[in-house]
Amino acid sequence: MLDILQNLAEQTGFATLGWKNYVMILIAFFFMYLAIAKGFEPLLLVPISFGMFLVNMFPSIIEEGGLLHYFYKLDEWSILPSLIFMGVGAMTDFGPLIAYPPSFILGAAAQFGIYGAYFLAIALGFTGKEAAAISIIGGADGPTSIFLAGKLGMGGTLLGPIAVAAYSYMSLVPVIQPPVMKLLTTEKERLIKMPQLRKVTKLEKILFPIVVTLVVVMILPTTAPLVGMLMLGNLFRECGVVKQLTETSSNALMYIVVILLGTSVGATTSAEAFLKPTTLKIVVLGLAAFILGTAMGVLFGKIMCKVTHGKVNPLIGSAGVSAVPMAARVSQKVAAEYDPTNFLLMNAMGPNVAGVIGTAVAAGSFLAIFNVH
Numbered sequence: 001m002l003d004i005l006q007n008l009a010e011q012t013g014f015a016t017l018g019w020k021n022y023v024m025i026l027i028a029f030f031f032m033y034l035a036i037a038k039g040f041e042p043l044l045l046v047p048i049s050f051g052m053f054l055v056n057m058f059p060s061i062i063e064e065g066g067l068l069h070y071f072y073k074l075d076e077w078s079i080l081p082s083l084i085f086m087g088v089g090a091m092t093d094f095g096p097l098i099a100y101p102p103s104f105i106l107g108a109a110a111q112f113g114i115y116g117a118y119f120l121a122i123a124l125g126f127t128g129k130e131a132a133a134i135s136i137i138g139g140a141d142g143p144t145s146i147f148l149a150g151k152l153g154m155g156g157t158l159l160g161p162i163a164v165a166a167y168s169y170m171s172l173v174p175v176i177q178p179p180v181m182k183l184l185t186t187e188k189e190r191l192i193k194m195p196q197l198r199k200v201t202k203l204e205k206i207l208f209p210i211v212v213t214l215v216v217v218m219i220l221p222t223t224a225p226l227v228g229m230l231m232l233g234n235l236f237r238e239c240g241v242v243k244q245l246t247e248t249s250s251n252a253l254m255y256i257v258v259i260l261l262g263t264s265v266g267a268t269t270s271a272e273a274f275l276k277p278t279t280l281k282i283v284v285l286g287l288a289a290f291i292l293g294t295a296m297g298v299l300f301g302k303i304m305c306k307v308t309h310g311k312v313n314p315l316i317g318s319a320g321v322s323a324v325p326m327a328a329r330v331s332q333k334v335a336a337e338y339d340p341t342n343f344l345l346m347n348a349m350g351p352n353v354a355g356v357i358g359t360a361v362a363a364g365s366f367l368a369i370f371n372v373h
Helices: 002-011 019-036 042-055 067-076 079-091 095-099 103-109 112-123 128-139 142-151 159-171 173-184 202-219 221-239 243-266 277-307 314-320 326-338 345-369
Strands: none
Touching: 019 042, 019 159, 042 067, 042 159, 042 243, 067 079, 067 142, 067 159, 067 243, 079 142, 079 221, 079 243, 095 103, 095 202, 095 345, 103 277, 103 314, 103 345, 112 128, 112 277, 112 345, 128 142, 128 159, 128 277, 128 345, 142 159, 142 221, 142 243, 142 345, 159 173, 159 243, 159 277, 173 277, 173 314, 173 326, 202 221, 202 345, 221 243, 221 345, 277 314, 314 326, 314 345, 326 345
């Protein structure tokens, strides 16, 4: 009987966990607090934080044979990130981008944060592939970060910290962006009211996903999984003849994928894998990339403001990062602080959806550079 009791005692978490596990459990509770009490991207942070909580109490859950190991394989194989993009496409209206094509410039400008962080990561001693996987955090796009890290072979080392950093910064967009936006713009610029966008025809909306897929994938075939699924979802939405597919991909399927992806990403953050100096570097580099991307979007917005003689509010440039639609809402919120009658949301959605495409193109360019298919 004593042997039985001793064996049971040795199998409890109290006997097997170290102090690092308890640190990670506290971090998991912090993410839960942000999601539940503060409302920061709860659909993402609740499953991520609970996956983090689980793996640091029962590390075997992510090892081969454990439940979340098989969820995680879907991340490594790029299945879940691609399905997320299909759902995003089905939920997204590309009309503002079609109505004002110069928004592409602001979406592209925000990607400078990615390339700036890439060279900074190289300078800090990361390999080329590691630097590429880390730098994509600057796009504030969790699925693309997971997709690129998996394709570049970072699954067993950096994918967990990269994914958690990317989703954390996505959730903190309303906290991180406004100070940068206010620092780089004048009050006069923030008060600029932009004209209402023209009405986009149904034919334009149907042709857009087809044309974008054709052009982008022909130029950069490595973008096909992300751009292709994004545009397929959007074609479901706009063609008007597959309502069931639109509803499934934007609702039931999307939420199932978020559960699988979120819990498996959280489960990659075991204490042994996460509490390392490398993780701190990744977090800092990701933040630097995100701030730089926001800043470059605003600065290009200022240039467009000058070129158009004051018709473009530079605040919409910050929406060029890929966090849809949160970044566009932040542009609207900051503008409304100075003039409650200034409605920039639809104007900001153009750069925002352009940023989704831009981040996927940036990921595809890294895959092409390293000859990964």
